[in-house]
Amino acid sequence: MGWRLIWLAEAPIAPSGGDSEAVTVALIAALGTVLVALISWAGSRGARTSPSPPVPDPQLGDRLKVVEIHDEDDRRTLAQLDKHVDGIGDRVERIRWDLDHVMKRLDRLIEQLDPDGGP
């Protein structure tokens, strides 16, 4: 405990700075504390009033049913379109086959008309 006695016994040293400077330092210390405390408080208040999670929609079940019905309709429409596209593909294939057949017959006719093939 000797150090404490020495510290207390020491003669106080008068500050040599101006009074206004010392008051300014004290004011900054005091007002700064208030300012930071206010900022912290405002921050916590802002965080507490942050947007709450959305309330569950009471009509969510109905909406889901409608979406499911639309989904089923879409599936059916897609299946029909798929069949339709398949039919178009078959028809194109048949036309291509017919065209090949016609071209072959045409070649044969040309050969019969001009067996030499000359101009």
Add this chain to the structure above:
Amino acid sequence: MSTASAPPRPAQQLAEPRLGWLGRPDVQRFEVAWLTAFHLLVAAGMLLAPRSQIIGPSTSAIFGFIPLPVWVVWFTLAALVAAVAVHRFTPARLAATWTAVLPLAAAWIVGFAFGVGDGRGNVLGLIVWISHLVWWLTLAARLYLGGPEARWGGA
């Protein structure tokens, strides 16, 4: 026909800034621990050192209105609340830490600046205190941005 898409990322993950290793809690805890040690050391220094080594032309403005024992108590309290914050980061503990630490640093910077302005101060003390204040401000900002549980003043 595949319509599968990647699952949406959580909104919070998109909103939070990337702080890198400076945002790691263990690094931030070490920094607050260092802050605690610094304030304890200054309090102990003011308590143990002869007054002639503390109150001089550099610090006369600091000790002119607020007496030395008040500063000792303030530094000790700042170290205590910072130590509590080191134990576990909570918004209230971090808010108390910054409320104690930041104005204190600002006041000492202004006090040292007055001394330097008078032509009898210590510019090194001013630089050290400015560096510390900038460091603690960035630490406070990183802790605030680091996540909801680390936000001083947060939920």
